Amino acid sequence: MKKLYLLDDAIISPLGFSTKENIQSIREGNSGLKLQQRPEITENPFFAGIIDETLLNQAFSEIGSSEKFTKLEKLIILAVKLILNKNRNLDPTKTALIIATTKGNIDLLNEPGGFPINRLKLSELGKVVANFFGFAQTPIIVSNACISGGLGLAVARRLGNSEKIKNAIVVGADLVSDFVISGFNSFQALSTKACKPFSKDRDGISLGEAAAAIMVSTEKPEISNVISLIGDASANDANHISGPSRTGEGLYKSIQKALKEASISAEEIGFLSAHGTATVYNDEMESMAFQRSALQKSPLHSLKGFYGHTLGASALIESIITKHSMLNNEIFASKNFEELGVSKPLNVIQKNEKKEIRYALKTASGFGGCNLALVFKAEKQ
Template structure:
């Protein structure tokens, strides 16, 4: 299969409204997670929530704030940044791939003046396409928490089939009452900022973000570029919400992705894990990584910075991985303490300089879905 080149990108999150702002924030160890006053949960919880007042101030420069939901404004701002850098991009031939788990699910509680149809993911896609003038029907992906990364894999597959040369992949989700109540029912919300892979971890912190990236099957005329050279997805069919205790689905995904990329585990220089900080997820990942021979690879989870941003998470974290490779830097896994999984892992505990030629990004989600992406740094 052809490579998929990762070009311009944008991140809208509590840490900033551009990729540059986000990267600087995580370099400095800043977190977007803050204490949230519970409305219908018994315990306090932490989450990364975008300030809507600030969002409206920024969005008002490109559109009428009353015509769009919070999620839509986040997505539109992210995509606008890409298009501003690609003025000559032909939108009649560019694919739009939108990934999310719940879309405008917050409208169930407070619909405001928006019609019921606004809840549909297909409608969300049309709103984004119409705002900018994309002519092709948007591709909507909603496969739990691997959705954002799966968008890159789907883009690579469609690009290789000749369906398009250029595409914009965008992932976004909100911290809604629907999502909060769901994770709370599993007793999975941490009462503190989450601590991925740590002994004292007690659950996830939720987050919201929009991430967008332009991709192409044509190599750009720049000296340094990151490409997606391998991808695979497998379902462990274990449980509607619980991961496989043996890490089977993630293990299969990793093996197939490495084979697709034609590299061995020894060549991987950075492993960006899903790392939700729940007891079972982190344990499952450690087993899958150990089975794959990745226990010595520098590994981090970015959830301590952003929380779990659901359908945006794997795409947002892939963008951070891309820049880590371009900048030759390893970002520390925030809030990590003492290792709390049964298999040894090389958790990154402080920011470091390191040449990275290959990186592996993994993600897992409800329903047993798992994803692995292999990135290559094409440096000259």
Template sequence: MDILLQEDSIISPLGFSTSENIKAIKAGVSGLHFHENSRFLNGGFYAGIVDKSLLAEHFSKIGDSSKFTKLEQMMLLSIQSVLNNNQLDLSETGLVISSTKGNVDLLGDSRNFSKDRASLISLAKIIQDFFGFKLQPIIVSNACVSGGLAVAIAKRFIQVGKFTDAIVVAGDLVTDFVTSGFQSFQALSATPCKPFSKNRDGISLGEAAAAILVSRRERKANNISLVGDATVNDANHISGPSRTGEGLYKSIQLALKEAKLAALEIDYLSAHGTATLFNDEMEAIAFNRAGLEHVPVNSFKGFYGHTLGASALIETILTKHSLLNNELYPSLNFEELGVSKPINIIDKLEKRELKIALKTASGFGGCNLAMILKKAF
């Protein structure tokens, strides 16, 4: 049974649709800008932040922005865009929601909203009620693999017959809670992040939302199938990745096994690529162990920053469109390779025939994810 990745939408500083986001990426436009804040080193930090006024303007077409938080508006807009282009019976459609922190900003300043709304259960209920989904929402919150893991979970529920269609939505914000946490690790970059580069010095944060329709029902001639996925926890450290890349390596091997593919059949690799010293090194080691050192690879973090629970879904959507468009998108801000093992970084936009791609993600607590996407035509 083919599980298809169909209609999608990305809401980010680069645009309020997937097409706007891809147009910005092809033009080399980054959503990262400096945001002044005296509480932080260097007087502020680089991040990709969605403009509130522009968001409210777009959201006013579907609801009253004063009744919904910023995160809720972003996630609801992304789902609405997917629903606009598909006739779905929401009484039978699954809803899978991914976020690492949800409305955590309400714990500091609840404004017109109850602090209870900070819970992920409340976020799920708001999304469910807004559209009228009847099935109980599934909540996925497993650090920074969450957005991709949500797609994999939707796939598995469809395979066992729980539903035929599922909407997967993911979102997270740049908040004081998150930025303070990464500053405590001394992991915030003083410049827009530089994944896999020799002079990288940490992450840039970002906020975004995305949604995608996962289905076993063909609706269009051109489809992308999710043919393999796996997640392995290396149990190395609460915030540090395995030095041998063990969890990511095993995830890749298991995903390839399910897909019945060999590493040499992978045409493109979308990495997690946070631009921290340890993450990028770990990924390079895992890719080499898996025999993927020659596969063109990029990170989208230079465009978006790290959008936490939304990152793996956004990057899965972009990987899908790379396959459909036969385009390799550059790893923005890359300079000189700064990892100990060779990898083939994409440094400019390139047209190339693509059939199969691998998307990886890793996160705190030792979680790792690998997903294999394949053209279904």
């Protein structure tokens, strides 16, 4: 399998409208989660990371007319534009566009805002973004629950390996819509506090919205330090439509296959970016999969305490942060973690540290039993 090189990236979230701003906020321990009230959906307040649409429209007004696009479309277009700004010579007619999302424009069901009903379709979302920039190829839509953003990277790598593409922009995005809030509320999964992944007193997730984009290529760039994706695998545990495997089987298989493809052992993983949603069952499942994979000693964090669960964007955002952690030799604390609350031992990062990382593992899991593992390698001179 060919390597996939991770090049320029962009993150738009409540923490900032660039990767640099996002990383600085994480470094300083600042969270984008705030207390929200939606009495028409749930009587209990909950924490979520929601992007101020006024700020979004101000930023978008520099490149387009805000009223012509939905909030999600604006997020995606802004993220892609940041990538293109750094790659002025990139030809959109020869570059693949991969869009990862869980629910797309689902918010239009409640508030259509004058947009035609077909804008609900993920295929239409892809057309809107592609037409804005002049991408000639039909966008590839990846929608596989909460592994979608990371799976977009795996799809790009596999298309590159088959020589169908050389360069691609992978973008992931989702919103905190009424549909999403009511769905997780029906599971009684929303925490009344900012989420606390892997902690003993965790009681559910915090939601979030964001967009992330990254330029990738199968051709190694002419720079001295670069991060590459060298192993990827996904497996479905077929356990339940929403509940994860009680043994971590699907995630375990994903990790094993990704490590095998990367030709490295678990002991070589210097850092692990976990899914870490802070629900009782997800965190427990992950601890089992990590223990079965001999990863219990690897430094680990979840970024959900900063962003909340951004659904289809989450695994891509977390992969981008992992990339910069490897380039900058630093790993970040798992925000809101206190006392370990899973049955298997984990080495949860409790303070920011300087650490050289040669190999890192990113994992993600989602509804329907889907699981993903990505192995990254730092290639430095």
